[in-house]
Amino acid sequence: GAVVSQHPSRVICKSGTSVKIECRSLDFQATTMFWYRQFPKQSLMLMATSNEGSKATYEQGVEKDKFLINHASLTLSTLTVTSAHPEDSSFYICSARESGTVQFFGPGTRLTVL
């Protein structure tokens, strides 16, 4: 149990385009979902926390107009990187939790912006 999927696993796009990443909890209802960014050999950097039906809470320094998060249902959250630029290239990972404290992570999405 506790499976989280992400789609796509890899995406390459041109600078200026927008990219949407989906995160789904497959066998539980995720009241809270998290979006992280990870640079090579670095730890996870929390970008935002979202609760179903509410606006996401963004961490300091994360542009909410650039990284749009929608937690439309208890099993789906999306992250849209708007007007992507090469510096947005990174590994994006979502996680989800039903209740309590333990998070379960998705497999990640590698974004490359040319």
Add this chain to the structure above:
Amino acid sequence: QKEVEQDPGPLSVPEGAIVSLNCTYSNSAFQYFMWYRQYSRKGPELLMYTYSSGNKEDGRFTAQVDKSSKYISLFIRDSQPSDSATYLCAMSGLASGGSYIPTFGRGTSLIVHP
């Protein structure tokens, strides 16, 4: 001082060795402690989850929490090359608003060589 300190390594051990991975923390409000394993270019996978002080064992893995010293450990017995990965500690406690958003260590890279 960071809230969670974790030596990035790499830690290189021969196959069959007992591995000890550690984290220290400064926030005495942390109550929940987790260890995740992350293979290269994959999302983190939950290994162990403990609440408060004490030991927990699961197969070859043992997690220890010493709240008085603000120190947690993960032991891996009979280490295998397939254990080669980055191990992230994470911990959480009651924060403002009633949420338990984990704080992650930067991860320790483990290499188990045949």
